[in-house]
Amino acid sequence: MRRLNPWIAVPVLIATVAGGVIGFQVTRVSCSGGCLWAAAAVGLLSAIAALVGVGTVLVLADRSVAEWREQQARGGPPPPPEDPGPPTC
Numbered sequence: 049m050r051r052l053n054p055w056i057a058v059p060v061l062i063a064t065v066a067g068g069v070i071g072f073q074v075t076r077v078s079c080s081g082g083c084l085w086a087a088a089a090v091g092l093l094s095a096i097a098a099l100v101g102v103g104t105v106l107v108l109a110d111r112s113v114a115e116w117r118e119q120q121a122r123g124g125p126p127p128p129p130e131d132p133g134p135p136t137c
Contacts, residue, residue, distance in 0.1 A: 056106045060099060067098025 071094025075087040119125060 053110065056103070056110055059106060060103045063102035064095050064099040068092065068095030070094060 068091045072087050072091030075090040076083065079086060
């Protein structure tokens with residue numbers, strides 16, 4: 049199993065907490081009366097959505113950078129073919 053990467057874990061944790069707080073506060077402010085349970089539920093769903101969304105983007109970006117570094121270590125990609133220039137009529 050891979051080690052936990054702090055460059056991924058810390059931003060995901062921050063986004064999760066921020067998503068939960070924002071979801072909770074927006075629901076609490078927009079509801080009149082005792083909507084604490086509804087605000088907590090929306091806050092939890094917002095936190096889960098932030099966790100999944102930010103986590104997915106960061107893991108994909110990390111894998112992309114790792115693949116790029118591996119390719120650079122092997123000598124890089126092959127050079128592109130000669131550019132023929134714009135088409136002429």
